[in-house]
Amino acid sequence: MNSPHRPTPDRSPKQTLRRDFAKSAVVGAIAGCSLPRISKGLHAAEKAPTRLRVAFIGVGGRGGGNLASVTKDPGVEAVAICDVDQRRLDAAQKLHPDARQYTDYRKLYEHADDIDAVVVSVPEHSHAFATMPALKLGKHVYCEKPLTHNIAESRAITLAAEQAGVATQMGTQIHANANYHRVVELIQSGAIGDVHETHVWVGRAWGLQNEAYAKQHGDIVYVTEQPSQKMKPPEFLDWDLWLGPAPWRPYHEVYFPGPKWYRWWDFGSGTMSDLGSHWNDLPFWALNLDAPLSVTADGPPPHAELAPASMSATYEYGPRGAMPACRLTWYQGALKPELWEMGKIPQWNSGALFIGSEGMLLSDYGKHLLLPEDQFQNFVPPPETLPVPVSHHQEWLDACRHGTPTGSPFSYAGPLTEANHLGNVAYRTGAPIEWDAKAMRVTNVEAANRFVSRQPRDGWKLEDL
Template identity: 60%
Template structure:
């Protein structure tokens, strides 16, 4: 039976007689006055459970509802929060308690992020959404624009963004410690996805499937497969997709390492170099598979000048791919890292540490006075902002363009050629075969409204 269409529900969601902006104002004032926030948590297993624990640890949150397609997860959370209502379908959650909440936390799988987030934005509710912000470029843009229109507090789940190490790196790059940056290289060692058979043989603990499973399995009785599919094309249930993180390797449900870890690692150069929309993107790796994202690949982005910052090339490497400087052992052999190459030196960073290179040239270097404010914690800054104090550091206005850029690396990889990007038209001029990877029609019964 088709589920209610969100397009038809837009008017219903706003039928309370006030516009979204008015709802935002009244909700924010009420929450701030009460010093508490009424929150619905959508996706409460794994990462979702961690988000719920982190956000409720402040003692400033009332858990109004919990929702998950896996009833075991909602049962666990209901034991800890007995006053919370339980749901498997987030659309029914919004219908039932949409007027009772101030905010929503979305920790579903990647392909349903936008669909779980948009109803909250249409209701004028604050939103925390896990990374990546949405499944593809078009969905990401819709969510970004809807958040701006609603005027609510938003945050994408890039937890490392709040760490002091990233703050200090941004200050060093933007104050000119290594001069004008012409190159940035980002590499991660994770190798999940389609690999060569040689690589797969070396990593027997990692999933290696080279075709869509043909066996139709019966889903566990605690798991609603149809709801989990959501807007994705229909296919029979198989344990190759669920439980996670298996699903994220499959193009229909996720975008592999790029959209996942790219949200964390590309975040640093995107922030420090004030990047916007890339001009061109080219990717390299095994021939693209129609079903499964690659374990190893490289994507090269060209960005134009930004203010007083010159054009820069950003290269992404995943799996077995590494920068040439790393292969030549000209830099420390960190398993994952971000390398900035400037006219006066280099800076190498990971999540928790950084170093200026060559170290001998920076023996007497004095770092700039800190100018990126310390964070009370990634989750806490979102909660504080919802209660009227401060701002978030990874709002959708920032996280949206970052997510779009990450997706474009996969688009270039899947079309197998260098692409240009027109951010206003949201198209790759002269490459119509890119369109199916930029957007897709959802399954019947699902719409972003």
């Protein structure tokens, strides 16, 4: 930050803490733990009973974990469960025998008078369509990451949440851990000076161009086009409902169950938008990022059907308040930052590296380092001003009841999701893109705008839900 209190470079790391940290900490708290943008006041939260009646859309896999975690709260009652997989419904019903059972979430919303809140854990391509009805009905919503399948859906959900004035949370559980909070305090207190450059990398190597990895893990998803062989859907699966708003295609085991669907553009967005929700979350929060000005991506030639295993995307951001313009580069799969390749930083499999004018900070989910380590031997960290929630789920439940903040409200998670998707837009376009966030358009390559939104399948319209 260009603070007038910034010390000269020859002072010790302890002295590099800015005297205006208290102000910075408040800004950070607002950026990372924003109150829901409530245009109608907190009347819904103020009147909410201590007991919360919650509907769960998607109750297997990640959805099963969300169901178990949310219902640990003794004040939560699972009043409705929904899944297109009858096996998962039956398993959830044994745990919650009084809950109504649905395979089509549209039917669930026709009987929503006794529902206070909704947890959405379906595959990515249906996130917006399962979330929008809840917002329109004034229900609190927890939705798994990434918030939506594309940028236009994310913008629509963000605006709908603002209008609804309810408690929202995207499922970025790592946002709630203590390590992320401490990193944000360090960056925003000026521990490493002005940050102009950030690198984020993940070791996950799922997707196209990685046949050896696929074979090693028995992954049948390594194909280069839609399978021509037709398969009959399992008896327990409603394939048409699973497809939802995505283009229709015959059932095949390369798509189902998860995470197989995750690599197909029609259903997911690959590693970029999925793990980007967790890893780009840290610089997004710490540096008060929002919409990038431009994005350039690199990797293997884009494929029409499948997301890549390895790629990179570089985002250019303008100044934000007192924070200077900065560049964020994302790497996935085999790609890593040059400093990592040269062995000049610890070679963690995944990490986020902040490069400042007075040092560097390296973090992963659970730990962080100030670098060079000898420079920071006597460093005294800033006060811990960002409160750490009991859990990501409990933070949302408390917000439903009392109108308190959440760490990843849709007002924050929406722009984060849009930025992550823009990395894929640039990659699939095959050219650098310039972004007009207000107009929600790529301004320099018209063809890129076909990746900003998509027409849902007949019978599915987001605005009709």
